[in-house]
Amino acid sequence: MAETLCQQELSTLQKMAASLENIYLYLTGQxxxxxxxGNQDGWTYTHVxxxxxxxxxxxxxxxxxxxxxxxxxxxxxxxxEQIWNDATAKDFSIRVFSDPANIAYxxxxxxxxxxxxxxxxxxxxxxxxxxxxxxxxxxxxxxAGKTDTIKIQVDEL
Numbered sequence: 001m002a003e004t005l006c007q008q009e010l011s012t013l014q015k016m017a018a019s020l021e022n023i024y025l026y027l028t029g030q031x032x033x034x035x036x037x038g039n040q041d042g043w044t045y046t047h048v049x050x051x052x053x054x055x056x057x058x059x060x061x062x063x064x065x066x067x068x069x070x071x072x073x074x075x076x077x078x079x080x081e082q083i084w085n086d087a088t089a090k091d092f093s094i095r096v097f098s099d100p101a102n103i104a105y106x107x108x109x110x111x112x113x114x115x116x117x118x119x120x121x122x123x124x125x126x127x128x129x130x131x132x133x134x135x136x137x138x139x140x141x142x143x144a145g146k147t148d149t150i151k152i153q154v155d156e157l
Contacts, residue, residue, distance in 0.1 A: 041069055043152075051078075054152040062144035069135040070100070074157040077127040077135070080108070082119045083149040089113040091141040094121060097134040105136070113141075128157060 015038070035048040043054045054069055080094055093110040109121050137150060 042067075043069055050156040052154050052156070054150075054154075056150050058139075058148045058150065060139065060142040060144055060146050060148065062142065065139040065142065067137045067150065069152065071129070071133055071135065071154060072131050074131045075129055075133070075154040076125065076157060077108075077123040077129065078153040078155060079123065079151075080121040080135075080137075081151040082137075083151075084117050085147045086143070087115045087117050088143050088146065089115055089141065090139060090143075090146075092137065092139045095136045095138065096129060097136065098129050100132065100134040 015036075035046060037044065037046050039045070040054075043056045045055070046053045052071075052075075056067060058065060058067060077096070082092075084090065091112050092114065094108040095105040096108060097105045108123070108127075109119070111119070135152065139148070142148075
């Protein structure tokens with residue numbers, strides 16, 4: 001247990017050092033915006049300026065799959081990219097819940113028996129959501145062992 005605690009502390013210190021280095025580079029003019037990385041809701045992210053880049057790789061198990069990303073700040077949704085490692089038929093949808101306590105959502109994309117190996121949803125200025133909104137990527141039909149790499153970009157408002 002002590003070893004795990006030490007590893008956690010070391011990881012925290014490494015993240016702090018990286019953040020301090022980014023701040024130093026920004027303050028000395030060596031980079032235009034400070035950046036940092038982390039994890040949220042099982043997604044890895046990189047934050048640069050006002051942009052957040054979220055990434056996640058899902059390995060399907062043949063059952064329905066839901067991936068949620070809760071975004072605490074008001075944001076503009078810029079793009080969602082999905083990359084699959086196969087061309088087999090899959091059903092999926094991308095939804096935004098501006099009030100996660102409510103069942104109402106905005107359907108951004110929905111596909112049935114899609115055989116593409118990639119899909120890009122480019123949103124933009126008209127896709128602005130309040131803080132606390134939830135982005136949900138749902139897969140209803142998929143094949144066990146296949147993967148879906150999801151990349152999302154949002155900008156803080």
